Amino acid sequence: MTDLLKATELPSAFDPVTVEAGMYDWWDKQGYFRPCDDPDAEPFIIIMPPPNVTGELHVGHALFVSLQDLMIRWHRMGGFNALWLPGADHAGIAGQWVVEKLLATEGLTRHDLGREKFLERVWAYMDPMRWRIREQMMILGASCDWTRLAFTMDPGPSRAVRKVFKHLYDKGLIYRGSRLISWCPRCMTALSDLEVVHKDVSGHLWQLAYPVEGDPDREIVVATTRPETMLGDTAVAVHPDDERYADLIGKNVRLPIVDRLIPIVADDAVDMSFGTGAVKVTPAHDPNDFEIGRRCNLPAINIMNPNGTLNAEGGPFEGMTIPAARAAVVARLDQDGVIRGIAEHSHPVGHCERCGTVVEPLISEQWFVKMDPLATPAIEAAKDGSLTFVPDRFKGVYLNWMENLHDWCISRQLWWGHRIPVWYCQSCSHLTVSEEEVVAACPECGGAVLQDEDVLDTWFSSGLWPFSTLGWPEQTDDLARYYPSDVMETGYEILFFWVARMVFFGLEMQGELPFHTVYMHGTVRDAVGAKMSKTKGNVLDPTELTATYGADALRYALVTQSGPGQDSKLQVGQIETARNFINKVWNATRFATRIFSETTVDLDENGPVVPTGDALVDRWIVSRMNAVIAETSSLLEGYQFLEAGRGLREFIWSELCDWYIEAAKVRLRGTAEEKQQVAQTLAWVLDRSLRLLHPFMPFATESMWQAIPHTGDSIMIASWPEASERDPIAERDWERIMELVSRVRNVRTESNVEPGRWIAASIYAPARSLAVVESAQREIGMLARIGDDQMKISAGDANAEQSDVVVAAGDLVAVLPLSGLVDLVAERERISKELDEALAERGRAEIQLGNEGFIARAPEKVVQVQRDRLTGAQERIALLERRLKELGG
């Protein structure tokens, strides 16, 4: 236990460094991060989105840690068997690339090392990163169960990958085929649709003339943005209804440069209105053309090497890169007089998500997951509401994607990742798919086997995360207990990559959704709204921020900065503000500890017992506390973390500190019994407030809680507060006192009364309110700086001298003899202004109440509010008019 936890008196200022030092380790040692042993406790599970093991954590990670830890700590306190299962992801392409870049600094490529040696290097790099990530999350206070820390490349999850692959293969949902895929020539691997990002690029639209064979007078002009692909053309397509070309269908054109005869075919996919209405068809390098080629039985000619240069089919252009070949082909076509037009043209071009290289469509032998059968139940789950999204709009985004899926290309020509669990027999060409890591020989003929060279898309293993982390395919206790989880909290940018895939894999493999709720957080941007990136140099390092302001401040700032699905701009000032709030709570607690050291607070098994004192301000704060407990719980249940956090701040700062503590000071100078009552109230309110606050700021609340009277070893495992009934009368009565005080303070300032000066006042209250005012007399005096022996309280109408200042608050009136401090003219002005406001208010109320539709259709409650408003305004008007007359106005 840290020294701080033993202290009964807190240091004079909140210092995050000393507060947080050692606390995490202490919690850990107590075993608080593990799920509880109670077999009856309802489980609450969050599977952590595994950060990539490729680098340090950034503030985006800090945000998800804050949100998930908030949910976990809240549920843990609520009696749930809370499990937050942490992990790390091997990050496929990204991971391999990081190490390749490292190698490059040594002048090496992965091929220099060979597969085995390269993977050793990758492991050597990745292994320590896992622990670094863990360390950084610990700094943030992440209360996850580290004994279950999982890594996608660990033996368990790897076995799960093979098992799922085999399952889907056996079911016919995984197949191998030659398809047109997106190929990154730099990464030299196939990519899935999602890994290709489309950007508009300004280019040209060339019109090329292909001469019609056997008719020297005819040529057909095609439009293309990629003229170099003409080397692979195997047809020209026109629309079957296009009269311009009707007579040409079935004839051939002679392909320039290549001098190949290719047919003119008809296909519905051609848009008659675009360009010339004739399209060159390159089945090997264009998705559209690939489909046309299939329909028209056209050959596909691949003109490209894996590294993006032209192959032998490129003829004279062999060996050139695509951009070079484009220029050269255009020059040659120009020379041959084939170009019929060049137009500026902006069009979307696919780029590799990882490296930004232009992606090339390429026919290649790859492994695919057949999506339709998997998507159907995943669509159904969202539609029938068993899968919900926060915010709700992401449901539409999810459905739109799910309903328009292409088969998923899952093989990658990389080394880092899960190797495809397929072995090819060298003798009988039998193909073995196995869940085992090693297949020694062909089960059919006993011949030697070779494993597929490729690895799987990193998101394949990620998609299994909700169960591969729980020991599946073994039927473990963990699996039985913790699948499915509850909430998947992650960024919206990986809704398709990850969330969607977890959903269909979960449904397919476990027959059950992996979670019932998807909570999506936004992106944390820099102060001006730009996305943070290392190259821009605008990243905020969470470790640095926590070193300065503390993890609590960072967490609170992040959580209360923006709502679900909404991006936020993070400014250091916001973290400072959060730190100031913690300091405020700290000082309130410190103030309270002094009182506790001089009194005895009654405790039961749930901490300080509910105060029962009859002082108005005590009853008020207890009632307000109950209200805040109820509000906070309901906001958290609705995933309104921002509102919950702000609400707590508002309560603690404005109500507890500014009003309750200030008002309570007067009784600390009173009798021992009064002091005792204040202590009990403060102890209870602070205890409950700190518990509500704990999920937002775990470290500071623990320190403070340890310093006040409490029951139990740690606030972490204290129970979540339950709201009792409110006391509406106390709330209403004390609110009137506050309004009175505020109005007196206001005239004091406006009349330039020195802040420290004690003044005299006569307070007039109707008979029904007299007792309330009398009971709060000392508090009013303290808060409004009215001298004890200078305050008179009377029933009935106010009685004022001309030189007095009169203020009205509800049905209460204060008359302040500020003669000499206020001049008559100014006072008259002030009263007229107030009168104007009151008249306006009366006017508004009268309009509302004079509206028949309003009376008839508005709910009675709303109408009553207007009636009360009218009455109140009328009373104030009467008072102010009388006062104005007295002042000679």
Add this chain to the structure above:
RNA sequence: GGGCGCGUAGCUCAGUUGGUUAGAGCGCACGGUUCACAUCCGUGAGGUCACAGGUUCGAGUCCUGUCGCGCCCACCA
């Protein structure tokens, strides 16, 4: 080409079934050495809720359209 989000005080953002005079923090102005806190206290100024219509007794909130900013999806060469 489809879809979504945002536009509320100088700045950052709340405002979940429509209902008093639209809120908070920061910033700003004035005042403050009150024994928890200057990482603070008190008082105050500041908004035609992007614009235009509509529904309604009543609209920041619902509907339609317009403008501006941002994002996502997409195989029109």
